Amino acid sequence: MRMRRKPWTEPLLDSCPYLIDSPRDRHGHWRSFFAAPDHPLHLEIGCGKGVSTVKMAHDNPGVNHVAIDEVRHVLAVTIKNAAQEYGDDPVDNLLLAAVDAMFITDSFAPEDGVSRIYIQFPNPWNDKAKQHKRRLTHPRQLMQYRSFLSPGGEIYFKTDDVPLFTATKRYLAMCGFELTYQTDDLHASGFAPNYISEHEQLYAGRGIPIHFLIARMGPLPENFCYEVDGHRIDQVDVGAQIRRRKAQERSQEVEA
Secondary structure (H helix, E strand, C coil): CCCCCCCCHHHHHHHCCCEECCHHHHCCCHHHHCCCCCCCEEEEECCCCCHHHHHHHHHCCCCEEEEEECCHHHHHHHHHHHHHHHCCCCCCCEEEEECCHHHHHHCCCHHHCEEEEEEECCCCCCCCHHHHHHCCCCHHHHHHHHCCEEEEEEEEEEECCHHHHHHHHHHHHHCCEEEEEEECCHHHHCCCCCCCCHHHHHHHHCCCCCEEEEEEECCCCCCCEEEECCEEEECCCHHHHHHHHHHHHHHHHHHC
8 A cells, every 4th residue: 555645755855964865976976975885785675664674774873775666655654663763863874765677787786796686575476477577576676676786786675475486596596696594483583683674564464474575696698588478588688688778768758
């Protein structure tokens, strides 16, 4: 369920020093906006209200965090949660931005050195097979992440949805990611630290198991070949081909 736009959100967003208004202009330069640019850089895709985001960032001052969500006004709640979590401490290792993950390579580049991506409880897009391409763990998304993840970079993924979890493991293998950890009941596994989001609190409270995995990026399979919407994408310059195809789609939408 989408949060309704509230009158107080825009003034708060406009006054926040760690909200990035033009993320595409930061392409390849995210590190320069942190107090300690040499620290590892982690990215959360679809942070929502940021309940777990701000706790994780505050508990790990030696890591720089960028949290993105496609809905700008929901980030106002993340800002309020950050103010409560950080208190008098400076928010100097967290940046927020409104970014559509479908076009994430417009905003992030290899020079940013992202070493870890968090994806928590995304829309499973289970209703129709043609919607699967909108999943945040679909191969066309994973290939975009590969284009800016550091060598050996990791993806941390959580969901309550069994079909999505099963499909995601297949997608990861297709795109050269190796599973280094997985569990079908995160809360019973003893894995720590586990920063619990609002969605996770809700599902766990209903007794729904949380599925969790960690995947490390390795080389693409030698026989890698993937089709996006009927268009063949081969191993050579995959990221550029995806970006070019998506730019064409956007142009067609504008013309329509």
